Amino acid sequence: MEKLLKDRVKEEQPRLTSLFEKVLVKNKLTHAYLMEAQEIDSVYEFSLWLAQSIFCEQKENGTPCGSCSTCQRVESLDFPDVTIIEPQGQTIKVDQIRDIKQTFIRSGMESRKKALIIKCAEKMTVSAANSLLKFIEEPDGTMHIFFLTNNSNKILPTIQSRCQQVYLHPIAKSALVLELMEESSLPKKQIELIVELSESKKKAVELSSDEWFNSARETVSKWFQYLDKKNALAFIYVQQHLVRLAKDKEQQFLILDILLNIYRLELKELIVSDSIAQEQYNSTIEKIIHARKKLEANVSFQNVCEQFVWQVLY
Numbered sequence: 001m002e003k004l005l006k007d008r009v010k011e012e013q014p015r016l017t018s019l020f021e022k023v024l025v026k027n028k029l030t031h032a033y034l035m036e037a038q039e040i041d042s043v044y045e046f047s048l049w050l051a052q053s054i055f056c057e058q059k060e061n062g063t064p065c066g067s068c069s070t071c072q073r074v075e076s077l078d079f080p081d082v083t084i085i086e087p088q089g090q091t092i093k094v095d096q097i098r099d100i101k102q103t104f105i106r107s108g109m110e111s112r113k114k115a116l117i118i119k120c121a122e123k124m125t126v127s128a129a130n131s132l133l134k135f136i137e138e139p140d141g142t143m144h145i146f147f148l149t150n151n152s153n154k155i156l157p158t159i160q161s162r163c164q165q166v167y168l169h170p171i172a173k174s175a176l177v178l179e180l181m182e183e184s185s186l187p188k189k190q191i192e193l194i195v196e197l198s199e200s201k202k203k204a205v206e207l208s209s210d211e212w213f214n215s216a217r218e219t220v221s222k223w224f225q226y227l228d229k230k231n232a233l234a235f236i237y238v239q240q241h242l243v244r245l246a247k248d249k250e251q252q253f254l255i256l257d258i259l260l261n262i263y264r265l266e267l268k269e270l271i272v273s274d275s276i277a278q279e280q281y282n283s284t285i286e287k288i289i290h291a292r293k294k295l296e297a298n299v300s301f302q303n304v305c306e307q308f309v310w311q312v313l314y
Helices: 007-014 013-026 040-053 069-075 094-105 126-131 133-137 173-183 186-194 200-206 211-227 233-245 249-269 275-296 301-313
Strands: 032-036 081-083 114-119 143-149 162-166
Touching: 007 013, 007 040, 007 173, 013 275, 032 040, 040 069, 040 114, 040 143, 094 126, 094 200, 094 249, 126 133, 133 143, 133 301, 162 301, 173 186, 173 200, 186 249, 211 249, 211 301, 233 301, 249 275, 275 301
Parallel strands: 032 143, 032 162, 081 114, 114 143
Antiparallel strands: none
């Protein structure tokens, strides 16, 4: 059973959730927030939780219950007094803001309040951003605006100065591993590797179900075994398997990143007294990083991998 939004938010942002719980219990939610996070989906969920807190009719100490009809409708974007704006193409245009402003002039359909969530707010055109200034400068107490971004430096200073700014820290990798272990039947080692290669839970879930990635992970794991045992088959393996698997630059970089993180995870598991193995693993990690730089310099993927294997074996 999927967790309630309030539980997901609390697990991913315990400190920030605790701070806002104190704000909500005092009914002190301000009218405009600029909310920044590396992953836009993370800050989007947090803004939906705050929107639930505005409209929930069964609040628990000021915070949304998460399970009532209103909370569920807010989360599923089926509540008329919560509006989401997203870029149309590459930008959020002034016409999008003007259309929303007309609805905001009227009172809410199911309550006096309204909430506006602007995703990727850094993509607002200057005219679109300026058209919102009056709403921010003259709040009427019934409207809340949440500007969501992964780069607040790209938001107009006039918007920044009129909002309370909030930064969401990335979810800890250890917490993400535990969360995915609860939701998945994958082995722990596999989950740890996926988490190391992901910047968010959404990306981790996508990778875990990606057919190409799972094939690449198995192929690179076999390559690691040959390399770890100094087996010359590691050299032949490049042409027979890796070159055929990696058809474009993105896939080629990902193969090296998979190998890099396999070594890093194995290094963590080495016993402290095994200094020779630690030194060898650290040396190989440096060689992978160097190989990655060669790939960035447009050396062919096959040459990069074969040179790397030669360095590791000899």
